[in-house]
Amino acid sequence: MKNKAKQSGKIAKSAATVSIAVMCSRVLGLVREQIFAGMFGAGMAYDAFVVAFRIPNLLRDLFAEGALSAAFITVFTDYDTNRTREETWQLASNVLVFFGILLSLLTLVGIFFAEPLVNLLASDFSAIEGKTALTILLTSIMLPFLVVISLAAVVMGILNSKGKFFVPAMASAFFNLGSIVGGVSLAFILPKFGHPAIVGMAIGTLIGGTLQLMVQFPALLKCGFKFTPRLRIKDPGLKRIITLMIPAIIGLSPTQINIFINTNFASSCVEGSVSWLNYAFRLVQLPIGIFGVALAIAAMPVLAKHAAKKDINGMKETMVSSLTMVFSLTIPASIGLMILAEPIIHIIFERGAFTAFDTSATANALILYAIGLFAYSSNKILVPVFYALEDTKYPLFASFIAVGANILIITFTIEKFQHLAIALSTSCSMILNFLFLSVVLYIKTGGYSVSYLFKALGKIAASGAVMALLLLWSRSFLTAQLNGGLLQACIVLAAQIVVASTLYITLLHFMKLQELNSVTSKIRERFSR
Structure with missing residues (x-):
């Protein structure tokens, strides 16, 4: 128990640091979306931008935030633990050179095949004159984003492995800043x-991606990094990373297939569906980033170190502690997102070209996306455990199960529910993915403390129920304030969130949920500094 407390404190400290940085990034991301909503609403231009950005983003998820990141951290941590300093930095340099060249070639191929890619992803765009052509143009402009963001992910992996979390997490804020300005x-x-x-917003995406890479260089040099511009294809470390990546890419590809399927279905719905789903998912990404991604970033080096030392018990304790923190947050x-969906969308987006009808359509999608939030964030913890164990076949199976469930749910509900069918299927497939991975890890690792998780979940559910009652009671008052001016509505919404959060944290504090106390204490420490 002492060891679990120590692990939770260590991860909570790193996660608190990352959360603050991610919070800055996500807030700037929301500002970026507000600008899009005000300037372009939920029509042809923004639909085209979303689909165009989705193409490099699908590849980014595979390389930058998926297979490359997880595989690199696993091997780099092993080198940093068991090899010389020179060998470790040579590996890092070789990886940067190799993937810089590989992804540049992939980008050129993508630009050449931009038209068939767009037609494959959103064939129904051709029904509206000029929409496909605009999407192809934006795709060609934004594809190089893949190169800079993937290299930024490698640099982030190096810094995280060295115990540096704030700068790489804050770097994504510079992406949003560059995109906005x-x-x-x-x-x-x-x-x-x-x-x-x-088109200006598309070029802004490239500016932001370049800033995200460059802002990490000073911290990288402080760690003692020495770049060697040399490509060694036969380097055993690089081969090991690629060996880990191949099954991991296959494992992550079903998730990208799901996104592809969802985009294709959304493009066949009424105009604006792609935009409504994107605005709603952006809001869900706020807690995913602050909690799920932050905890995953903090936990991954710890999991990798346990794996390098063959300490399976330590790995299981880290995983259980991280999952408990994810559930509690x-x-x-x-x-909160489900109960306050419409007021939140109204306050954040409803101005300029974004209408009251857009608010309603986006809010309904947000409610359905929020159902799967816990599973989406938990998978960010579970999948890296398989990478640390160098066993990527089970995430592959889980992803294909999720794809099958996604297709079935959308097929049977799309006609009746239109774009809402896609939000519902996303949540259901993520929950199924989570359940499968949890069961497999339990069997594979010889069992972990399920009783501890269920006790924690009981405390979280009880506190959450009381918080929900408070929000439901006060929602009608907030709705009445929406017509009283933006500032007034913002103040009332902020007050509701603060009071509800305080009540929830207080209840869990009295119930003695160790992980949440660790998170809140570390956040207080960070702010007090």
């Missing part, structure tokens, strides 16, 4: 030269 500036300038304003977030 560069994109908005160009969106006002380019129409004067006959180009659509949305994402379940109340889901409750």
Whole structure:
């Protein structure tokens, strides 16, 4: 128990650091989405941008935030633990050179095949004149984003393995900052030269991605990194990373297939469906990033070190502690998003080209996405455990099960529920994925403390239920304030969230949930500094 407390404190400290940085990034991300909503609403231009960005983003999820990141951290941590300093930095340099070249070639191929890619992803766009052509143009502009963001992920992996979390987590805030400043500036300038304003936002994405990579360099040099511009294809460390990546890419590809299927279905729904789903999922990504991704980033090096030392018991304790923290943070977030969906969307997006109808459509999607929030975030913890164990076949099976469930649910519900069918199927498939991975890990590792998880879940559910009652009671008052001005509505919403969160944390504190106390104490420490 002492060891579990120590692990939770260590992960909570790193997660608190990452959460603060991710919070800055996600807030700037919301500002970026507000700008999109105000300038372009939920119509042709933003639909085209979402689909165009989805193509490099699908590949980014495979390389930057998926297979490459997890495989690199596993091997780099092993080198850092068991090899010389020189060998460790040579591996890092070789990986940067190899993937810089590989992804540049992949980007050129993507630009060449941009038209068939867009037609495959959103064939129904051709029904609206100029929509497919605009999407192809935006795709060609944004594809190089894949290169810079993947290299940024490698640099982030190095810094995380060295115990540096704040700078790499904060780097994504610079992506949003670059996208906002560069994109908005160009969106006002380019129409004067006959180009659509949305093209400026596409170029802004490249500016933001480059900033995300560059801002990490000073911290990397402080760690003693020495870049060697040399490509060694036969390097055993690089081979090991690629060996881990191949099954991991296959394992992650069903998730990307799901996104592809969802985008294809959404493009066949009424115009604006792609935009509504994207705005709603952006809001769900706020707690996913602050809680799920932050905890996964903090836990991954710890899991990798346990794996390098063959300490399976330590790995299981880390996983259970991390999952408990995820549950304690994402379940109340889901409750809040579901109950306050419409007021939140109204306050954040409803202005300019974004109408009251768009608010309603987006809010309904948000409610259904929020159902699977806990599972989506928990999978961010479970999948790296398989990578640390160098066993990637089970995430592959889980992903294919999720794809099958996704297709079935959408097929039977799309006609009646339109874009809402996609949000519902996403949550259901994520929950199924989570259940499968949890059971397999229990069998594979010889069992972990399920009783501890269920006791914690009972405390979380009880506290969440009380919080939900408070929010339901006060929701009607908030709805009445929406017509009283934006500032007034913001103040009332913020007050509701603060009071509900305080009640929830207080209840869990009295119930003595160790993990949440660890998180809150570390966040207090960080802010007090």
